[in-house]
Amino acid sequence: xxxxxxxxxxLGVAFLLFTAGWAANHFAxxxxxxREQLGVxxxxxxxxxxIYALGLLPNxxxxxxxxxxxxxxxxxxxxGVVSAAGNFMLLLAHDGPALLVGxxxxxxxxxxxxxxxxAWAGRLRGASGITLAGIILTAGFMVGPIVASGxxxxxxxxxxxxxxxxxxxxxAVIIGWLFGDARSTQNxxxxxxxxxxxxxxxxxxxxxxxxxxxVFSCITTSLVVLSARTAExxxxxxxxxxxxAAIAFSAGLIAQxxxxxxxxxxxxxxxxxxxxxxxxxxxxxGGIAVPVWxxxxxxxxxxxxxxxxxxxxxxxxxxxxPLNRRGTGIGIYYVFTYLGFGxxxxxxxxxxxxxxxxxxxxLAVLAGGSAIVRGVQIKRGYVx
Numbered sequence: 001x002x003x004x005x006x007x008x009x010x011l012g013v014a015f016l017l018f019t020a021g022w023a024a025n026h027f028a029x030x031x032x033x034x035r036e037q038l039g040v041x042x043x044x045x046x047x048x049x050x051i052y053a054l055g056l057l058p059n060x061x062x063x064x065x066x067x068x069x070x071x072x073x074x075x076x077x078x079x080g081v082v083s084a085a086g087n088f089m090l091l092l093a094h095d096g097p098a099l100l101v102g103x104x105x106x107x108x109x110x111x112x113x114x115x116x117x118x119a120w121a122g123r124l125r126g127a128s129g130i131t132l133a134g135i136i137l138t139a140g141f142m143v144g145p146i147v148a149s150g151x152x153x154x155x156x157x158x159x160x161x162x163x164x165x166x167x168x169x170x171x172a173v174i175i176g177w178l179f180g181d182a183r184s185t186q187n188x189x190x191x192x193x194x195x196x197x198x199x200x201x202x203x204x205x206x207x208x209x210x211x212x213x214x215v216f217s218c219i220t221t222s223l224v225v226l227s228a229r230t231a232e233x234x235x236x237x238x239x240x241x242x243x244x245a246a247i248a249f250s251a252g253l254i255a256q257x258x259x260x261x262x263x264x265x266x267x268x269x270x271x272x273x274x275x276x277x278x279x280x281x282x283x284x285x286g287g288i289a290v291p292v293w294x295x296x297x298x299x300x301x302x303x304x305x306x307x308x309x310x311x312x313x314x315x316x317x318x319x320x321x322p323l324n325r326r327g328t329g330i331g332i333y334y335v336f337t338y339l340g341f342g343x344x345x346x347x348x349x350x351x352x353x354x355x356x357x358x359x360x361x362x363l364a365v366l367a368g369g370s371a372i373v374r375g376v377q378i379k380r381g382y383v384x
Contacts, residue, residue, distance in 0.1 A: 010121065020172075023140075029144075083108075090103070118137075205333070225283065279300075
């Protein structure tokens with residue numbers, strides 16, 4: 001394996017993570033084009049959004065385990081190629097089974113990149129690399145739907161967003177290959193605070209998983225659920241997912257950036273869970289026809305919850321996971337975060353049986369429970 005400058009290598013890892021986030025999430029905007037132009041049912045389109053998670057979840061774990069065993073670089077580059085292949089399939093055919101199979105393949109590739117790429121960033125720069133990886137992924141998640149939404153409005157083309165995504169994914173793989181790898185210059189013997197901690201996977205997961213469940217459940221509530229429920233109150237429905245992405249991911253980016261810059265302490269996780277509670281509560285109040293102002297306010301709260309919960313969960317993994325199992329810990333953590341991608345499908349399935357607001361009220365109560373759990377952990381000195 002070639003050695004290279006650590007900063008240059010980290011830039012390559014950052015671009016791979018950014019394009020993985022883009023490849024995963026641009027579909028949030030493209031699905032509106034598919035639904036409107038091809039007449040594909042809402043259930044099938046949301047199913048395609050959710051089936052991505054079925055490919056993603058096993059490979060999040062596999063990517064972390066393989067990174068621990070064989071090194072992150074080859075796993076990440078493989079994932080980049082696989083995600084490009086999935087989006088290329090969607091470029092060629094985007095209705096019926098092809099829609100489901102293509103999204104499944106994208107999930108397989110993105111899973112490898114996210115877990116192994118975050119572990120790679122952590123090996124290069126320690127806790128700073130872990131939190132930067134979360135910020136970079138968030139930027140990809142945000143920019144992908146915004147650009148896809150803009151392309152959809154400008155050209156009404158379904159092919160163009162997929163073509164751009166494939167090109168960026170392959171470019172990232174080429175850059176990652178050319179930039180090589182480097183040994184870490186960071187002291188990784190301590191956690192995020194620089195203080196040595198007794199490391200165990202059990203402790204790492206106990207600290208991180210109460211945060212994990214609110215990461216993508218909050219984002220998909222904004223991008224998919226609220227976008228659909230706001231449609232009758234907004235003139236240009238194609239733009240709604242892009243607007244939701246801009247609002248929610250901007251709030252998440254700002255929260256992560258401020259937390260990193262000012263070294264926000266242990267209460268960040270509690271505040272993140274409380275933002276999830278407030279965002280779900282407002283979404284529930286909106287019902288089946290959400291007003292635009294409530295859509296925007298709820299998206300800000302849900303995006304803030306996403307950013308803080310992602311950051312705090314990753315820091316918990318970095319602080320407490322045994323160093324030789326960092327990739328595995330990150331993989332397990334991300335599996336739980338990505339369970340949230342199944343939420344829109346679940347809410348769709350519950351609509352015939354429950355009022356549109358009832359499941360969201362239940363989620364608000366669960367978010368409050370996570371805040372309480374986090375508070376108890378802090379009181380017992382379990383969270384640093």
